[in-house]
Amino acid sequence: xxxxxxxxxxxxxxxxxxxxxxxxxxxxxxxxxxxxxxxxxxxxxxxxxxxxxxxxxxxxxxxxxxxxxxxxxxxxxxxxxxxxxxxxxxxxxxxxxxxxxxxxxxxxxxxxxxxxxxxxxxxxxxxxxxxxxxxxxxxxxxxxxxxxxxxxxxxxxxxxxxxxxxxxxxxxxxxxxxxxxxxxxxxxxxxxxxxxxxxxxxxxxxxxxxxxxxxxxxxxxxxxxxxxxxxxxxxxxxxxxxxxxxxxxxxxxxxxxxxxxxxxxxxxxxxxxxxxxxxxxxxxxxxxxxxxxxxxxxxxxxxxxxxxxxxxxxxxxxxxxxxxxxxxxxxxxxxxxxxxxxx
Amino acid sequence: xxxxxxxxxxxxxxxxxxxxxxxxxxxxxxxxxxxxxxxxxxxxxxxxxxxxxxxxxxxxxxxxxxxxxxx
Numbered sequence: 001x002x003x004x005x006x007x008x009x010x011x012x013x014x015x016x017x018x019x020x021x022x023x024x025x026x027x028x029x030x031x032x033x034x035x036x037x038x039x040x041x042x043x044x045x046x047x048x049x050x051x052x053x054x055x056x057x058x059x060x061x062x063x064x065x066x067x068x069x070x071x072x073x074x075x076x077x078x079x080x081x082x083x084x085x086x087x088x089x090x091x092x093x094x095x096x097x098x099x100x101x102x103x104x105x106x107x108x109x110x111x112x113x114x115x116x117x118x119x120x121x122x123x124x125x126x127x128x129x130x131x132x133x134x135x136x137x138x139x140x141x142x143x144x145x146x147x148x149x150x151x152x153x154x155x156x157x158x159x160x161x162x163x164x165x166x167x168x169x170x171x172x173x174x175x176x177x178x179x180x181x182x183x184x185x186x187x188x189x190x191x192x193x194x195x196x197x198x199x200x201x202x203x204x205x206x207x208x209x210x211x212x213x214x215x216x217x218x219x220x221x222x223x224x225x226x227x228x229x230x231x232x233x234x235x236x237x238x239x240x241x242x243x244x245x246x247x248x249x250x251x252x253x254x255x256x257x258x259x260x261x262x263x264x265x266x267x268x269x270x271x272x273x274x275x276x277x278x279x280x281x282x283x284x285x286x287x288x289x290x291x292x293x294x295x296x297x298x299x300x301x302x303x304x305x306x307x308x309x310x311x312x313x314x315x316x317x318x319x320x321x322x323x324x325x326x327x328x329x330x331x332x333x334x335x336x337x338x339x340x341x342x343x
Numbered sequence: 344x345x346x347x348x349x350x351x352x353x354x355x356x357x358x359x360x361x362x363x364x365x366x367x368x369x370x371x372x373x374x375x376x377x378x379x380x381x382x383x384x385x386x387x388x389x390x391x392x393x394x395x396x397x398x399x400x401x402x403x404x405x406x407x408x409x410x411x412x413x414x
Contacts (some may be wrong), residue, residue, distance in 0.1 A: 004380050007388050119348050119351075123344060145394070146399075150399060152395065154380075154392055154395075155399065157380075158403065
């Protein structure tokens with residue numbers, strides 16, 4: 001939300017989180033090197049760098065993958081979600097160091113192109129256990145490059161939110177490739193039960209949190225209400241909606257957030273135009289619906305971002321009958337003004 | 344298998360080479376035509392966008408052709 005693009009959208013809080021990321025990465029690397037020197041003093045510096053940055057990237061990827069579900073389950077995790085973009089780029093840089101040192105150590109001493117060597121040094125593509133695991137890591141790094149290099153609002157706007165989101169959902173493909181990369185690498189090179197055990201715990205954690213969140217979300221999608229004679233849906237009682245907050249309902253296959261503010265009710269589409277954040281999980285700040293993910297704002301009565309910004313979401317008509325709230329499931333065009341209901 | 348690998352690598356090199364050529368044109372000239380916010384954006388921002396433009400040039404080239412001149 002700006003009138004020109006900035007290098008990095010820093011504020012006081014983001015700077016603090018970035019310092020935590022940098023210190024956390026540094027601390028991990030120091031501890032990893034210290035433990036390696038204590039337990040395997042014969043390890044070469046190159047191998048230590050490859051393993052330290054590789055394992056750091058995997059750890060960060062797990063944190064990135066669990067932030068989303070955790071913040072849906074508990075809003076206290078939302079501040080970490082705000083900084084996920086910087087965490088993602090930092091993770092890519094760690095993975096890049098791992099990949100670059102691996103290529104230098106294993107593929108630059110021959111007389112063939114190093115990238116060609118990654119793909120052809122082990123041609124056992126038909127084998128399950130001896131499959132060339134470095135190729136999987138290379139493909140994952142390519143996906144992470146796509147994601148990191150497009151982690152800027154310019155790309156979100158100009159690739160369109162749909163394409164941008166699709167591109168960034170490829171993180172799950174990258175995660176799968178990385179899991180296989182680590183499993184096969186561990187099998188073929190060191191047969192380390194510790195490495196395999198840690199990865200299994202990580203996979204179970206990521207999968208469980210996604211399943212729990214999906215189950216919770218499915219309750220919203222299963223919402224079923226009787227239509228009255230005019231086709232309006234009864235959704236809830238007005239007291240069920242907290243002040244300056246919203247309740248989310250699925251209406252006509254779309255999620256809608258009904259906000260209560262200043263003794264009024266308004267309904268807008270639940271999906272933020274920025275990165276698809278759940279507007280109904282945000283709150284009213286300075287009279288505007290504020291997305292919990294990145295702070296994009298919309299006026300509740302017309303779904304428009306306050307000038308000079310131009311984002312718009314669809315609006316819905318509400319009615320109050322006693323304490324019961326009814327919604328017209330046929331939404332209006334994005335940015336259409338709808339008179340709020342007084343409650 | 345060798346042929347498949349060679350084809351894959353040629354496509355990869357061609358894709359990123361074209362992306363690099365397009366990228367330099369786009370970040371300094373083309374981007375302002377598709378996005379008015381780029382007009383006042385600094386050189387550092389444009390260079391930061393270069394890797395992403397190289398990666399996603401097929402999407403951006405289409406947008407550039409469809410764009411109308413900014414007044």
